[in-house]
Amino acid sequence: MESYQYLLDYLENAPTIIKVVWITICVFFIAVVILTIYLKYLRNRLRKNEKTVAEYQKEYESDLITYLYAGNEEEEISAEQQLIIDKLRSCASDEFKRRIIVSTLLRLRNEISGEMADAIQKLYFQSGLISFALKRLKSKKWYVVAKGIRELTQLRVKEADDKILMFVNHPKKEIRKEVQLYLVTLFHFEGLQFLDVLQTQLSEWDQIQLLEVLQRFDEQEIPDINPWLKSANDSVVVFALKLAKIYNQFEVKDALIDLLAHPQKKIRVDAIHVLSHLQVFEAKTVLKNNFDILSKEEQIEFFKLLENLCETGDEPFLLTQTTHQNFEIKLSALKILKTLSNEKFKDLKDFSTDADYVKIYEFLAYN
Amino acid sequence: MNTSTTEIILFIIHSLFFIYATFAITSYVILAIISAIETKEYMKKNSFVNYKEILSSTISPSISIIAPAYNESLNIIDNVRSLLSSHYVNYDVIIVNDGSKDDSLEKLIKAYDLVKVNFLINQQIPTKPIRAGVFKSTNPAFEKLTVVDKENGGKADALNMGLNISNNQYVACIDVDCLLLENALQKMVKPFLEVTEEKVIATGGVIRIANSCIIKNGKLLDVNLPKKLIEKAQILEYLRAFLLGRMAWSRLNGLLVISGAFGLFDKKIAIEVGGYDTNTVGEDMEIIVRMRRHMEEIKEKYKVAYIPDPLCWTEAPDNYKIFISQRNRWTRGTIETLRKHRKIAFNKKYKSLGMLSYPYWLFFERLAPVIEVIGIVYFAILMALNEVRWDYAIAFIVLAYFFTVLFSIVAIFSEELTYHQYKKKGTGIKLLVITALEPFVLHPFILYAAIRGNIDYYFNKKKKWGEMTRKGMAKA
Numbered sequence: 001m002e003s004y005q006y007l008l009d010y011l012e013n014a015p016t017i018i019k020v021v022w023i024t025i026c027v028f029f030i031a032v033v034i035l036t037i038y039l040k041y042l043r044n045r046l047r048k049n050e051k052t053v054a055e056y057q058k059e060y061e062s063d064l065i066t067y068l069y070a071g072n073e074e075e076e077i078s079a080e081q082q083l084i085i086d087k088l089r090s091c092a093s094d095e096f097k098r099r100i101i102v103s104t105l106l107r108l109r110n111e112i113s114g115e116m117a118d119a120i121q122k123l124y125f126q127s128g129l130i131s132f133a134l135k136r137l138k139s140k141k142w143y144v145v146a147k148g149i150r151e152l153t154q155l156r157v158k159e160a161d162d163k164i165l166m167f168v169n170h171p172k173k174e175i176r177k178e179v180q181l182y183l184v185t186l187f188h189f190e191g192l193q194f195l196d197v198l199q200t201q202l203s204e205w206d207q208i209q210l211l212e213v214l215q216r217f218d219e220q221e222i223p224d225i226n227p228w229l230k231s232a233n234d235s236v237v238v239f240a241l242k243l244a245k246i247y248n249q250f251e252v253k254d255a256l257i258d259l260l261a262h263p264q265k266k267i268r269v270d271a272i273h274v275l276s277h278l279q280v281f282e283a284k285t286v287l288k289n290n291f292d293i294l295s296k297e298e299q300i301e302f303f304k305l306l307e308n309l310c311e312t313g314d315e316p317f318l319l320t321q322t323t324h325q326n327f328e329i330k331l332s333a334l335k336i337l338k339t340l341s342n343e344k345f346k347d348l349k350d351f352s353t354d355a356d357y358v359k360i361y362e363f364l365a366y367n
Numbered sequence: 368m369n370t371s372t373t374e375i376i377l378f379i380i381h382s383l384f385f386i387y388a389t390f391a392i393t394s395y396v397i398l399a400i401i402s403a404i405e406t407k408e409y410m411k412k413n414s415f416v417n418y419k420e421i422l423s424s425t426i427s428p429s430i431s432i433i434a435p436a437y438n439e440s441l442n443i444i445d446n447v448r449s450l451l452s453s454h455y456v457n458y459d460v461i462i463v464n465d466g467s468k469d470d471s472l473e474k475l476i477k478a479y480d481l482v483k484v485n486f487l488i489n490q491q492i493p494t495k496p497i498r499a500g501v502f503k504s505t506n507p508a509f510e511k512l513t514v515v516d517k518e519n520g521g522k523a524d525a526l527n528m529g530l531n532i533s534n535n536q537y538v539a540c541i542d543v544d545c546l547l548l549e550n551a552l553q554k555m556v557k558p559f560l561e562v563t564e565e566k567v568i569a570t571g572g573v574i575r576i577a578n579s580c581i582i583k584n585g586k587l588l589d590v591n592l593p594k595k596l597i598e599k600a601q602i603l604e605y606l607r608a609f610l611l612g613r614m615a616w617s618r619l620n621g622l623l624v625i626s627g628a629f630g631l632f633d634k635k636i637a638i639e640v641g642g643y644d645t646n647t648v649g650e651d652m653e654i655i656v657r658m659r660r661h662m663e664e665i666k667e668k669y670k671v672a673y674i675p676d677p678l679c680w681t682e683a684p685d686n687y688k689i690f691i692s693q694r695n696r697w698t699r700g701t702i703e704t705l706r707k708h709r710k711i712a713f714n715k716k717y718k719s720l721g722m723l724s725y726p727y728w729l730f731f732e733r734l735a736p737v738i739e740v741i742g743i744v745y746f747a748i749l750m751a752l753n754e755v756r757w758d759y760a761i762a763f764i765v766l767a768y769f770f771t772v773l774f775s776i777v778a779i780f781s782e783e784l785t786y787h788q789y790k791k792k793g794t795g796i797k798l799l800v801i802t803a804l805e806p807f808v809l810h811p812f813i814l815y816a817a818i819r820g821n822i823d824y825y826f827n828k829k830k831k832w833g834e835m836t837r838k839g840m841a842k843a
Contacts (some may be wrong), residue, residue: 021762028769035776036799042783064444091805115541143411174412201563208424208560209417235563242426317458327489363487 025233053100060104062085068119088127098132105129106154116286137163140233144173149178153185161186169199170202171249172207175205184210189219195228196237202235211242230256241270244258253280262285270305276305284309296326310336315344323352333361338364385743390733394768400775401615404432406675406785409614415678418553423456428536428560429550430458430631432545432820433529435522440469444478446543451511455552459511460757462543464498468520474497475514477555479604480506492527492642501532519587522627523643525651530642533634535710540651542628542683546577546587550677553633558672568658569632571617571625571674575678576602577787587680590788594795597690599801600809601683604746607778614673615675623659625671625708627651629679636661647707649700656708677786679724689817701733768806775802 011019063084070080077085092136093098109120124130136148137160145167152160160182167179180202183191192210193203228240229252237259243251259271260283275283287294287302292304303321306314314336321333334357338345349361429669432450433832436443443462450460475481486501499516517528526540537556541547551572559567578598581589593599616622625648640661643650655671662669684690704729705712712729714721749755779798782788 004676018762019757021766025766025769026760028766032769032773032776035773035780039776039779039783039795039799042780044572046787047790047792048782143414178415203561203563205429205557205560208427211426212424246426253665293648313595331489344754363485367485 001101014191036312044083047268056097056100060088060091060101061108063105064108064120064123067123068116070112085123088123088129092127092129093131094126097131101127102129102151111154115355121155121157124157128354130157133157134160134163138165142175145170146174146178148171149175149182153178153182158186160205162245165194168194168197172340173200173203173206177209180206180210180212183356184213188220189214189223190276192223192228195231195233195239196234198233201233202239207235210239211246215246222249225249226252226255230258232362233308234267237262237264237267238270241267241274248278250259250278252284253278256280256284257283265295265297267350268295269301272298272301272305276301279308279310288314299324300326300328303336306336307332307339310340312340315340319348319351322348323354324356327356331364334360334364368412380745382618384738384745387730387738388767391735393400394561394727394731395611395774397614399611399774402611402613403781405483405614405618406610406781409446409675410785413419416557419551419739427455427457427553428556429534430455430537430539430546430556431529431535431634432458432460432539432541432547432552433526433533434460434541435463435465435525435529436467436471436543437465437522437525438467438469438471439543440467440474441469441663442544443471443606444474445585446545447475447479447512449546449582450479450541450543451509451584452549453547453552454549454624455556457535458552458834459513459533459535460542461513461532462514463525463528464514464516464526465518465521465533466495466498471474472514472516476502479504479509479512479514479552481512481514486532488531491531491638494524494528494531494702516746521645523645525668527642527645536634537631538634538637539629539631540627540628540680542681545628546582546585546680547629548587548680552631552782554676554678555629555675558670559631560672561574561635561720563673565670566662567633567670568636568662569625569630569655570674571613571622572629572631573613573641573827574605574626574628575677575680576605576683579681580680592794593685596801596804596808598683599797601690602804603775603778603798603801605807606681606782609776610777610781613673615677616724617671619719619723620670621719621727622671622673623656623720623724623728624652625673626633627656628681632658644707647700648696648702649704652700653704655705656704659720660708660711660717663720670831675785676815677788683815687812691812691819694813694816695820695823698736698817701728702821702824705729705733737812737821739814740818763772771806771810772802775805 011022014022036105038077051353067081067084069108070078072078072083088101091101105120105124109117112120131149133151133155136144136151139145139148149164149167152164164179164182167175170179171177180191180194180227183194185191192214222243225240225243228236229244231237231240240255241259243249244256256271256275256279260275262268262271272283272287286307287298287305291299291302310318318333318337318340321329322337324333325332334345334348337348343362349365351357352359426585432453434446436446436449436666439446447460450462459617462475464475481502481504484501484503487496488501495518498517500518502514504510504512513532517525517530520528529540530538537559539552541557551638555570555572556571576593576598578585579591579593580587581591592602613622630651632654636658637654639659640654642654644653644657647653659669659671685692703723708725711717711721711725712728717725746755746760776799779802780797783795789795
């Protein structure tokens, strides 16, 4: 008691800074104690949550499988199915349970196809889960909206397209990406019409995802990509170039050649790449005539095109490029010359004393 | 000197220490707050990202994993298998055997059916010459693997050889003993592909400690907390550094270092700046500073991104000798990099790099141990002179201790609320015990290593890398 009183007296008479320090220490100490207790609670809760989620998942999975096999031809919904619908409907009002139901539905939806998949989608409507997803679209939180769109995409809810289209130029890229995936997943190539109105940049990540989705619908008719190749949005042009390459759109070659004069270097390089892939002969003349004013990247890409489209008449040009300062161009020029005529290639052994030239020549001579 | 002059001098010294400590603590708190905001944002953004499409896409960008190996014979076969087990489609693995004196190459040749091939190397960055040659596998299962055997030139030289050999757009430079999770590459490459407003030049990943974790066929099966105090304390230290520090610097676009154990780079820019510096032991930090400096000088908007997901697991030192040697090297690397790029310091031309990142590293990373030691020496002198105001001293020591403990607990919370890797019962309490002990069992050694690093830097220029004896990660 005495020492306690001594401490109190000491603090009372201590300089302000010491008082502040001890008060801060007390605050820190209390925080440490509270956080220690809370950490114990948090870890228990996380462990319990994992267990509970696993239990609910098992339960709902069993319900869903029962639902899928409980149908009969006489009734649209059998009594057993109705019971499950009612159960899911009541569970759906609880956000925690709803999340598990939806994830279980999605997992099943991805594992099955045909009538079964349609039945899952039907259940999604019957259980009222769709209304929660649609409600999410009205949220002010971007990630809630994005998750809502993703859910509607995964459960193939085409009916929400009007509401979702409103987000095409949303300032948050995550929402835009989900909108794009929704449109392409559900409406395939037709869904690409959003490119006409897209004002923001379509990232490489978005483009890869869209192309991967589109490749599932190869049998579909490819729309006219000419307008996108002329888009004022550079990222749309880049995406259209990828479409031109993947779907061998030879009919857009004029637009591709026009892109060789595009102000953006990346677009010019990509255009050469696609022209090379499509083996558009006209491009070779245009590029060869302008070779000296091309950027290094364009020159390298042009040489890749030449590897596909070279002919004997290109030899003098190629010969001059064997002393180009860029290693890749030198390599490419010598490689093409060897392809054109192995005999003439042998005569080039002492054409240059440049170390890279010698190294490349020797490599090509023995390979 | 009369008494009042002495008092004024002492007051100035005390005030300087006080101001420094206040700034340091404030910066840690601010960084922790920014980290929390950034981590929350990251978790939200990535909670519904579909990585499967990028995984299978043939148009996904090409990546080369470059892993230098020096006398790694003990684990090289398993480590390479781990690197070959990534789920990413468009990648290859380049192992650069940096003049190993052991049988690493022979083991690789045997295990992966390697044969010597003719390989044309565009020597864009000078390196030590090839020794035995370049090897590829005759087994199609290992077609992604290339092994280069070269003369010893150090880690940076080996990485430069990898940069010369790679034909891909991005390079993941990693330590060969690191365990990469199967989805590591697609997560690391994402910032390069999704950022449209600026150019991403590099991405850094979190490094997690794999000591005592169970690994089978290159896969992490079970995460365990190691038994040794030094290992546990390093886990806590890494959590603090990665979850409460680097995440904030990423948000501020001020990251100055990407761990040498795992980083993904834009190869074109890495080559443009001349690759890794072979004259420093801190090549991982130096290349980032040089790349950033280059981008500032060419006035192109850029970003060094950071991924907080636990994607790369590595073996940490399990004894104080190796630990001190490692931290000694880190200290020398920091000094070398900061000295080499001192032009950046407080230079408005380099914007946040010069006005924020560099000064922070200089004052709170480079000088922190030096100032701490000066403080200890000063305190000892005062004690010897019986001039210590114990009421002040005790109060501030207790305050510093509780701040450290609290800060570590916040790091544990950050881990629990995000990745929750240490799930086993009882682990939470063990981590809490470590928060209380770490200032005594780890910090003094960090301080000692940092001071040794300073001494070696100024007085023992010949000292290069220390040895790291590998024990190998626990196998299932």
